[in-house]
Amino acid sequence: xxxxxxxxxxxxxxRGSARPAYRVTGLRVLRxxxxxxxxxxxSWITLGVALLLVVAIGAIASATYSPDAVAxxxxxxxxxxxxxxxxxxxxxxxxxAQLAIGVLGVLVSAGEYSTGMIRSTLAxxxxxxxxxxxxxxxxxxxxxxxxxxxxxAAFLLGSLGLRGEKIALSLGDDGVLRALVGAGLYLGLVxxxxxxxxxxxxxSAGAIAVLVGVLLIxxxxxxxxxxxWSDAVSPYLPSNAGQAVMSxxxxxxxxxxxxxxxxxxxxxxxxxxxxxxRLVRSDA
Amino acid sequence: MIDVHELTKRYGDKTxxxxxxxxxxxxxxxxxxxxNGAGKSTTMRMIIGLDAPxxxxxxxxxxxxxxxxxxxxxxxxxxxARSVHPGRTAFAHLMALxxxxxxxxxxxxEVIELAGxxxxxxxxxxxxxxxxxxxxxxAAALLGDPEIVMLDEPVNGxxxxxxxxVRQLLSGxxxxxxxxxxxxxxxxxxxxxxxxxxxxxxxxxxxxxxxxAFIENAGGRGVKVATAEGERLRLLLSGPDVTITSTTxxxxxxxxxxxxxxxxxxxxxxxxxYELTPQTVSLEExxxxxxxxxxxxxxxxxxxxRRRAA
Numbered sequence: 001x002x003x004x005x006x007x008x009x010x011x012x013x014x015r016g017s018a019r020p021a022y023r024v025t026g027l028r029v030l031r032x033x034x035x036x037x038x039x040x041x042x043s044w045i046t047l048g049v050a051l052l053l054v055v056a057i058g059a060i061a062s063a064t065y066s067p068d069a070v071a072x073x074x075x076x077x078x079x080x081x082x083x084x085x086x087x088x089x090x091x092x093x094x095x096x097a098q099l100a101i102g103v104l105g106v107l108v109s110a111g112e113y114s115t116g117m118i119r120s121t122l123a124x125x126x127x128x129x130x131x132x133x134x135x136x137x138x139x140x141x142x143x144x145x146x147x148x149x150x151x152x153a154a155f156l157l158g159s160l161g162l163r164g165e166k167i168a169l170s171l172g173d174d175g176v177l178r179a180l181v182g183a184g185l186y187l188g189l190v191x192x193x194x195x196x197x198x199x200x201x202x203x204s205a206g207a208i209a210v211l212v213g214v215l216l217i218x219x220x221x222x223x224x225x226x227x228x229w230s231d232a233v234s235p236y237l238p239s240n241a242g243q244a245v246m247s248x249x250x251x252x253x254x255x256x257x258x259x260x261x262x263x264x265x266x267x268x269x270x271x272x273x274x275x276x277x278r279l280v281r282s283d284a
Numbered sequence: 285m286i287d288v289h290e291l292t293k294r295y296g297d298k299t300x301x302x303x304x305x306x307x308x309x310x311x312x313x314x315x316x317x318x319x320n321g322a323g324k325s326t327t328m329r330m331i332i333g334l335d336a337p338x339x340x341x342x343x344x345x346x347x348x349x350x351x352x353x354x355x356x357x358x359x360x361x362x363x364x365a366r367s368v369h370p371g372r373t374a375f376a377h378l379m380a381l382x383x384x385x386x387x388x389x390x391x392x393x394e395v396i397e398l399a400g401x402x403x404x405x406x407x408x409x410x411x412x413x414x415x416x417x418x419x420x421x422x423a424a425a426l427l428g429d430p431e432i433v434m435l436d437e438p439v440n441g442x443x444x445x446x447x448x449x450v451r452q453l454l455s456g457x458x459x460x461x462x463x464x465x466x467x468x469x470x471x472x473x474x475x476x477x478x479x480x481x482x483x484x485x486x487x488x489x490x491x492x493x494x495x496x497a498f499i500e501n502a503g504g505r506g507v508k509v510a511t512a513e514g515e516r517l518r519l520l521l522s523g524p525d526v527t528i529t530s531t532t533x534x535x536x537x538x539x540x541x542x543x544x545x546x547x548x549x550x551x552x553x554x555x556x557x558y559e560l561t562p563q564t565v566s567l568e569e570x571x572x573x574x575x576x577x578x579x580x581x582x583x584x585x586x587x588x589x590r591r592r593a594a
Binding site: 019020021022023024025028029031032033035036039040041042111112115116117118119120122123124125126127283284 | 329332333334335336349350352353354355356357361363365366367368369370371372373376377379380381383384385386387388424428429
């Protein structure tokens with residue numbers, strides 16, 4: 001027993017019998033989190049809902065598009081010009097899907113705190129940080145391809161609805177593929193932000209409230225600021241920055257597509273850093 | 285071995301654990317006792333690093349818990365509070381923990397069988413009864429085939445069969461040379477399983493002693509004998525390891541001999557007995573007396589002297 005403590009665990013053979021040399025590794029934690037994600041029914045349901053929102057709303061918006069209606073009453077969305085082109089219509093659903101994916105991200109992490117599962121998790125991985133990286137990586141790796149596929153499907157279905165319209169585009173047109181893949185990246189990052197907020201706040205309700213507030217409410221609040229301030233601040237707000245990559249054409253008050261995505265990734269990294277700090281520093 | 289040294293945990297101005305020191309030795313079952321709120325769970329959480337101590341140290345097998353390459357192989361823990369996602373099946377829960385260590389699926393199946401969860405392994409844990417939840421927690425604790433098993437209130441919610449199962453499991457583990465520590469707020473129950481006792485109250489160590497010594501202190505394992513020839517019997521029974529006290533001329537309380545021996549001696553010498561009763565010591569009362577007045581017993585010699593011996 002005492003020998004065990006000081007010998008390398010890989011070579012330890014207590015009680016004379018050969019013991020398997022178990023060891024916690026980053027890859028194993030990743031595998032564990034992957035299994036955890038898929039073993040919950042809520043993951044399947046919420047992912048399904050997100051995918052449905054992306055595809056169905058995008059397809060319906062395109063199918064019901066009429067050039068006269070848009071001019072005066074454009075639907076809200078990324079930037080100020082969504083809804084006026086085929087990509088904006090196809091990605092209309094991602095505005096709603098970001099909520100589903102963000103909430104699922106929160107459930108992946110804060111759900112462990114509300115159920116007590118976190119105690120089992122941290123007992124198995126007492127160094128803690130690998131859990132945060134793995135949860136983020138797993139959820140990002142699942143949601144980015146899924147959301148990208150959803151965006152592509154929405155666009156392709158939408159193209160059927162827009163056939164013959166002036167705004168119709170094809171995948172090969174300038175910026176179309178970038179916007180669709182960008183939507184997948186944006187949604188994946190929203191999911192990772194949800195994971196980070198869940199670990200940071202340890203409460204599903206709190207994290208969801210903050211996520212919704214930051215993504216949907218804060219951009220609207222900039223209207224209260226003087227115009228010059230608002231114009232300076234607004235492009236850098238998380239959702240405004242992140243959604244730049246999804247719009248076909250950037251307005252004057254929007255960052256460039258990749259610059260915007262990078263700014264949004266910076267916000268997510270900030271949330272992750274806060275989550276890492278809290279995870280390591282406070283009692284579980 | 286678990287080595288707790290001057291462990292202290294404060295929440296604001298409330299001290300949950302106060303300069304607590306003790307060791308848990310391999311090869312025996314150590315009962316960790318204290319009334320509710322004494323700091324047992326907090327101490328156990330600090331042992332596996334879920335809570336950070338305000339001061340003091342705790343090592344498991346010579347190292348801090350987080351420094352082990354395979355912590356689940358070092359110490360398996362059942363915490364008092366539920367630590368399972370209710371939406372996951374028992375199997376998926378254990379698999380998730382196993383994957384972090386590279387523990388094979390066959391070991392997961394093994395602990396499921398061991399814990400008697402075979403029929404419900406693919407049911408969601410949220411539907412489990414308290415007893416099944418405890419079994420799942422114990423299965424998780426045994427997953428890494430650990431050197432040390434630490435269980436917080438393991439028999440809580442178990443039916444009599446389950447209680448017996450836990451008792452046999454724990455003595456079996458101790459017999460294999462493993463370190464077993466279990467907490468409880470019930471003295472009588474713990475005395476049946478444990479060899480050694482660590483008793484705390486208000487976060488402080490009250491006693492660190494063997495079960496036998498505790499019972500001895502609590503009034504011993506005497507036998508009450510009633511006879512008309514009290515004086516004569518007293519002479520017949522006396523010996524080097526025997527102590528005899530009497531409250532009346534006809535009643536003796538004998539310790540050092542069991543009722544069988546006393547009866548045989550009495551028959552041999554033709555002393556008629558009209559009562560021969562092994563004294564049942566109320567462990568629970570002795571325990572409550574010890575813990576109800578934490579301050580008075582705080583500096584009892586049991587504190588330091590017996591810790592060295594252990």
